[in-house]
Each structure stands twice: as structure tokens, then as C-alpha cells.
Amino acid sequence: MKWLLLAWKNLGRNRRRTLATLLLTAVAVLGMMTLSGFALYTYESLKESSMRQEGQVILSHPEYFQREENLTLELGLADVQTLQADLQRDAGIRRTVARINFEGLISNGEKSTIFMGQGVEPEVFQLQGSQMQLQQGSLLSLQQNPEAFPEVLLGKRLAESLNAVPGTGLTLLGTTAEGVLNALDVDVRGIVSTGIPELDARLVLVHLDSAQQLLVTDKVSQLGVYLQDFSEDQWYFQELQQRYPALGVTSWEDRAVFYQSVRNLYNRIFGVMSVILLVMVVFAIFNTASMSVMERTREIGTLAAMGTRQREILGLFVLEAGLIGLLGSLLGLLLAGALSFSLYQGEVMMPPPPGQTEGYPLYIYWSAQLALLSSLSVTLLAVVSSALATFRGVRKPVVEALNHV
Known part of the structure; x- marks a missing residue:
């Protein structure tokens, strides 16, 4: 506990540098939450749209989606009223x-x-x-x-x-x-x-x-089979496959080509952008820790001369970086939450996507799972980068550290 308190106090030694690193970390978390939140909103919107288009599960002739018909409804379903009556007896x-x-x-x-x-x-x-x-x-x-x-x-x-x-x-x-x-x-x-x-x-x-x-x-x-609960689509897909082995049973996901394409594209684009933001955090924390070690070399030598172990000194600098990462993450999450809330209250419209004529409202989902993942990633990288920057400094001989100018 005393080391944590000491690390907290050390953050105030160079407030300008600490604040700059803190803000950069917060901006990185805000950026990751914004990118992932927009992607989640897009995925959910396209998923619901795809599900509603033809149904959560689609029944057809086994070859209907596999090849072209030579004659109209050559691959059609006959006696569909009986099939509908059988399906409608299912409460789900x-x-x-x-x-x-x-x-x-x-x-x-x-x-x-x-x-x-x-x-x-x-x-x-x-x-x-x-x-x-x-x-x-x-x-x-x-x-x-x-x-x-x-x-x-x-x-x-x-x-x-x-x-x-x-x-x-x-x-x-x-x-x-x-x-x-x-x-x-x-x-x-x-x-x-x-x-x-x-x-x-x-x-x-x-x-x-x-x-x-x-x-x-x-x-x-x-x-098309529309379910009471959309989340049960995979269960019903497997259930109907077993119930009607002579029919073609297709999941909405197999028909949602546009949804799959957008998801794959966004995963790559936003994934690369998130990595760039994390690299920025690594360099910022590494630079801050390196300058802190350089300025406090005599202090490191004094602590070592008083019997403080190297791992304890290293742990002190790591705690300082961890606090910066944690506080920056919390600030970034608060900013992301405020941005998400303001977009829900306002009416910000996106321009029509390529090939379409209608725009759509801009929303950013705030996900607790993504918030935890972003915070852990930033804090962990802050700790690792600080350890790398501090490792050489704490291993200096005591005499050399005390004589450092």
C-alpha cells in the first residue's frame, strides 16, 4: 500500500508531463471505444436488417440457392400451407x-x-x-x-x-x-x-x-421463418434441419452477403486503427518513463544504497505507469460514454452509403465488455512499456547512480 501511495505522489512531480501522457492515453481509449462502438452499431443494424429481410431461417428446395432455375419455380416448394401450419404450432x-x-x-x-x-x-x-x-x-x-x-x-x-x-x-x-x-x-x-x-x-x-x-x-x-426471439436463430436453424431433412434449411447469415462483407471490412480497418492508437500509448508511456528514470537516477541510487531491492524500485515506476494507464482509461471511457449519450440525444445523420439514396442516424454503442478490454489493454501496455524503459536504469551500480549528473 505504501508503494502505491508513493507512486501516486510521484505523479505530481512533473504535472505537465503526467497530464499530457494521461490525456493522450484517454484519447486513445476514446478512439478505440468510438471505433468499436460504431462498428457494433453497424453490425447490429445490418444483422437485424438481414434477419428481417427473408426471415431468421429460410426453408426452400434443397437446390434453390445452389443453381439457376430453367423453368419458373422449377425448384419451388409445393404444399406450403401444410408446412406453414406445422411450423405455426411451435410457440417460438x-x-x-x-x-x-x-x-x-x-x-x-x-x-x-x-x-x-x-x-x-x-x-x-x-x-x-x-x-x-x-x-x-x-x-x-x-x-x-x-x-x-x-x-x-x-x-x-x-x-x-x-x-x-x-x-x-x-x-x-x-x-x-x-x-x-x-x-x-x-x-x-x-x-x-x-x-x-x-x-x-x-x-x-x-x-x-x-x-x-x-x-x-x-x-x-x-x-421465411420469423422467430419470437431473434437470439434463438442458431438453435432453430439446427432444429429445422433435423425436422425437415428433405428441405433446404438456410440460416439468415448464409444469405447476408452484405452484412458479412461489411463486418470483415470494418474488422480489418478498425483493428488496424486500434493497433495504431495502442502503439501511440506505448511510445508515450515509454518516453515518460525514460525521462522520469533519467531525472531520478540519483534517487534510484539512494534507494538502492538504503537497501531497497531492484524489483521494488522497478515496481514503483511500473505502478506509476499503471496509474497513468488506469486513470487515462477511466477518463477515456467517460468521454466515450458522454459522446455516445449525446449522439442518442441529438439527430446526427450519416450520408447515404455507396449505392444507396437514404442516410441513417449515427449512433455509437457503449459496450461494457469492450470498455474492460480497452482499459486492460492500455493499462497492460503502459506497465510493460514502463518496465522496459526502467529496467536498465534500476540496474545501474549504486556508485554510478549516485554520481549521475
Whole structure:
């Protein structure tokens, strides 16, 4: 305890140098917490978005995601209602949503263009959250009027290309499961934006039964399973693999290519930046300890002459560096917490990412685990760098240390 008290007092010997080293350590911790907090926020946002896109677990034909279909819904799922009824008996499953992915031509009578269609159940919009923004009109109704034309939602840029607004009549042309061309007259229910210009220029959403009517089939492309608790996705993935061995069971993670790419990229970029910040701490502490040893060489000689062991003298300098690392870490964590809180209270928006048109709010997650890891890393490096800088100084012969000028 006396050595700790002595180390604390020694920090005040050169207050300017101690304060500078302390602030640099705090800035390094703040930087690491900011980088890791932004990465965590990005990961969690992309993870939730990916999970909501097609479901936490996806059921399909075993080869659906492995190869291209030669005919429409050649690799589709049949008798999907029975499968849905079986899955919905599980209390841990919130909802199952069937989906048909298809392509074709859409025409307003004067102009035709290629579209990427999705036949969906209207409940999917509640499950997907805010991934899709309604620009005009309204979303697909829960129950279609059998006497009216089928409803569709158009991507924003596709609607502009066709001069379509809610209420406009259009025609969908597609190839049936038998390879025959078929047409379906539809009414525009609403116009949506995904934030991705290329997708907005081709996207058409219709009711699942309308897509089946156009394609003349009762099959679906895939069945998305949405869970009550997203954290159970891996357990249900393994459970459904065992329950339905004849089906293709795909985890959301296997479909989240963008999430995986961003995570790998950020891990490398922010990892390198964190290492640079830690190296700065090492050099700062090493420099501070070296100058302290040089100025206090006579003191070291005096302590040695009084019978103080070398390891005790070394431990004193190490304690001083450890205190600087610990105090700097605490200050950095407080600054990181204040920054995180202020961003939650404010409305700071990030610019749209490449290939998208919508920005997103800037948040920085404050993680207790990362805070502990950052503090331990900085404090440990401070101790090691101080020990390296002090080792030669404390091993000087007593006479030489006492005569040091």
C-alpha cells in the first residue's frame, strides 16, 4: 500500500508531463471505444436488417440457392400451407411468410420494361420494419377485393419510368411454370423506396396469390421463418434441419452477403486503427518513463544504497505507469460514454452509403465488455512499456547512480 501511495505522489512531480501522457492515453481509449462502438452499431443494424429481410431461417428446395432455375419455380416448394401450419404450432415461431421470386415485363401500354417481382404475404411489411419506405399511396391490403384488379407496389424509379401513380393500371407479363407467356392486369396500390436505386428501378411487389395466378402454379420460392426471439436463430436453424431433412434449411447469415462483407471490412480497418492508437500509448508511456528514470537516477541510487531491492524500485515506476494507464482509461471511457449519450440525444445523420439514396442516424454503442478490454489493454501496455524503459536504469551500480549528473 505504501508503494502505491508513493507512486501516486510521484505523479505530481512533473504535472505537465503526467497530464499530457494521461490525456493522450484517454484519447486513445476514446478512439478505440468510438471505433468499436460504431462498428457494433453497424453490425447490429445490418444483422437485424438481414434477419428481417427473408426471415431468421429460410426453408426452400434443397437446390434453390445452389443453381439457376430453367423453368419458373422449377425448384419451388409445393404444399406450403401444410408446412406453414406445422411450423405455426411451435410457440417460438412468430410467423412464417411465403415468397415467390420471379421476373418479367411490366407495361403501361406505351412502354415496357423488365421488372424483378416478389409475391409476398402482406404481413411481411410488419415483420420487415422500416426497411422499405412508403413514398405514395399505401401498402398491399391484407385482403384483396376479388372484384378489383390485383394490387402492386412499385419501386420509386420504376414508377417514374412508367409515369405511374397510385391508381394507375399496368400489365404484368411473365412466364408460367409450363414455359407459357401469361399476362395479368394490375392496379398500382403504392410506391415504395428501398434506398437502393438499382432495386427501386426494377422492384414490383404483389400479393402471393396474384403471383401464383400470373405464373399458374401453387408453388412458392421460399418460406421465411420469423422467430419470437431473434437470439434463438442458431438453435432453430439446427432444429429445422433435423425436422425437415428433405428441405433446404438456410440460416439468415448464409444469405447476408452484405452484412458479412461489411463486418470483415470494418474488422480489418478498425483493428488496424486500434493497433495504431495502442502503439501511440506505448511510445508515450515509454518516453515518460525514460525521462522520469533519467531525472531520478540519483534517487534510484539512494534507494538502492538504503537497501531497497531492484524489483521494488522497478515496481514503483511500473505502478506509476499503471496509474497513468488506469486513470487515462477511466477518463477515456467517460468521454466515450458522454459522446455516445449525446449522439442518442441529438439527430446526427450519416450520408447515404455507396449505392444507396437514404442516410441513417449515427449512433455509437457503449459496450461494457469492450470498455474492460480497452482499459486492460492500455493499462497492460503502459506497465510493460514502463518496465522496459526502467529496467536498465534500476540496474545501474549504486556508485554510478549516485554520481549521475
